[in-house]
Amino acid sequence: MTDDSKGLARNVANYGDREFSLYLRRTFAASMGYSRKALEKPVVGIADTASDYNNCHRSVPELVEAVKRGVLGAGALPLGFPTVSLCEPSLTPTSMHYRNLMALDTEAMLTAQPMDAAVLIGGCDKTVPAQLMAAASADVPSVMLVTGPMLAQRFEGERLAACTDCRRYWAQYRAGTVSAERIGQIEGKLATTSGTCGVMGTASTMACLAAALGFMPLMAASAPAVHSDRLRMAEEAGELAVRLITHPVRPSQLITAKSVENALRVLLALGGSTNALIHLTAIAGRVGVKIDLRRLDALSEETPVLVDLKPTGEGYMEDFHAAGGMVALLRELRDLLHLDTIDLYGRTLAEQIDAGTPWVDRAIIRGRSAPVSPVGGLVSLFGSLAPDGAILKRSAATPALFESEARCVVFDGLADLAARIDSDALDVTASDILVLKNVGPLTPAGMPEAGYLPIPKKLARQGVKDMVRMSDCRMSGTAFGTIVLHISPEAAAGGPLGLVETGDRVRLSVKERRLDLLVEEAELARRRAAWTPPARPRRGWDQLVHDQVLQAPEGADLAFLRPEGA
Structure with missing residues (x-):
């Protein structure tokens, strides 16, 4: 008999004769040239997300080879396997529409195939959250390996x-x-090397949050894609995965209420992407940990922005890495963190910080006494327009617009926006509020990064650079402006946003954390009676998303993928 808890003997197909099933598996594995000795080793699965459609993952084949070196050197058998790969510019309607599909695919492969531990290689915005969601649900010991950011180009x-x-x-x-x-x-000068966006956008923010949760060494969050350190980190990821076979640390031990709160602190201190909040909420939700927007807001009031990177500052990810990276940032936040959370080595966060280099470049990672901003990058808003909440990235916004009450100009979906936003006939002034509705997770638009509504061309020509903009969708982590996002419930779910019409007055108050629609209740009741929900998609993934997707405050995950009873 063979130990059914290791290597190829795990998850054997059931033909009614288990020993025959394993015999058959070894037979076909041998056809690929593996020796019997190799096939008796423990197995590390490597999620290979290389794709000709995914520029951020151009370096994945080289990373896979480096991971395999680490696995082989540590005495296990590395087996790569493909999964869905997501690249923001290459997908329609948006990569967010397929994040949960990638999570489902990855979870299925982690649980169905024989592996004792895994290395998950991701990078572009939605891939890392999808992989962490999958790891959380499968609870297979998993190392996160990001592709790393591109280098900035001098021009x-x-x-x-x-x-x-x-x-x-x-x-x-x-x-x-x-x-x-x-x-x-x-x-031709904006993206000249392999890697993810070179600023503190969603990809880099998620890499930092993955490190804060313990899924990779702290400095592995920021090493540039083209640096030799990235390959050494890949080799270490392979070695670490083998270590996890005999010293298992499971995702359920890493994703806890304390580690999630640490990750929120990091998100705020980075001035990080608003998307990361949705992704972290979905990851935490897979183990039953809830993120409360009011708690986020309380944390934001006592967590300063310390990292001076675009889009909220001036630097690039390579500067953050050279400045001391996550080690330096966490050292500065130390008294605000739960220091007893652990990483995949079983080290506490305090031990990880102490083991790092003491170097810090204060031009990029500020001290608490001289922050980029004394308060965190995100705020939560509630009110009659957003009963379940909305988000504003104040670190990338214009303070003069924080207290605004104005007439709104409404666009009903992306086609309407595209048709009218640049028309000289558009009735709009710089003091108006632009509102985009029916682009949330329930819609065919799939909650795209369309919240960064363009300034109407006739206003842009007048020198207008920012306006208050609001929607039930997202914006890129690389974007900036006074933009209210993730209004919930979304318009397509019957939320108040669906009732807003051009000419209504809306009030935004960052000070009071309010977002209100200033329309009489009798008029809203009349509009509500006339409202009809959007049509249900007829088939496939679109229909499944429509039937199962949750709202932004729950991470826009699919309900049936959450833990039972959550």
Whole structure:
């Protein structure tokens, strides 16, 4: 008899004769050239997310080979397997629409295939959360390995990297201050190496949160994609996965109420992506840990922004890494953290911080006495327009717009937005509030990064650079502006946002954490009686998402993938 708890003997197909099933598995594995000795070793599965559609994952094949070196050197058998790969610019309607599909695919492969531990290779925005959601549900010991950020490109006296600089130049092009020739020239300078966006966008924020949760060494969150350190970290990931076979630390031991609160502190101190809040909520929800938006807001009031990176500051991810990275940031936040949480080595957070280099570059990672901002990057809003909450990234917003009451100009979906936003006939002024509805998780739009509504072209030509904008969708972590996001319940779910019409007055108060629709209840009742929900998609993934997707405050996960009873 063979030990059914290790290697290829795990998860054997059932033909009514277990020994025959294992015999058959070894037979076909042998056809790939493996020796019997190799096939008797413990197995580390490697989630390979390389894709010709995913530029952020261009380096994955090289990372897979480095992981295999680490696994083989530690005495186990590495077996790579493909999963869904998600790249934001390459997917329609949006990569967010497929995050839960990737999580489901990865969870199925982690649990159905024989492996004792896994290395999950991800990078682009939705891949890391999808993999961590899968790991949480499968509860297979798993190491997170990110592809790492791209390097900034020096070009004509400035540094450029996707995608904050993409948005900055495109805004200037829309305003008529950058020519078509110039924007075409810049296009080839914004993303010139492999890796994820070079700013503190969603990909980099999620890498930092994964490290804070304990799924990778702290400095592995920020090492550039093209640096040799990234390959050494990949080799270490393979070695660590083998260690987890004999010294298991499961995702359920890493994702706890304390570690999730630490991750929220990190998100706030980074001035990180608003998307990361949805992803962290979904990851935590897979083990029954709930994130409360009011608790987030309380944390934000006592957690300063300390990292001076775009889109809220000036630096790039390579600067953050060279400045001391997550070690330096966590050392500065030390008294605000739960220091007894553990990582995959079983080390406490206090031990991880103490083991790191004492170096810090204060130009990039500020001290508590001289923060980028004395309060955190995100605030939660509630009110008659957002009964279940909304989010605003104040660290990337214009303070002069924090207290606004104005007429709103409403766009009913993406097609309406595209058709009217640049029309000279659009009735809009710089003091108006732009509202986009029917783009939440329930809609065919799939909750895209459309919350960064463009400034109407006729206002952009007048020099307007920011306006209050609101929606039930998301914005890119690389974006900036006074933008209210994730309004919940969304319009398509029957939320008050679905009742808003052009000409209504809306009040935003960051000070009071309020978002209110100033319309008489009798008028809202009339509109509510006339409202009809959107049509249900007819088949496939779209229909499953429509039937199962949760709202933003629950991470926009699928209900049936949450733990039983959650």
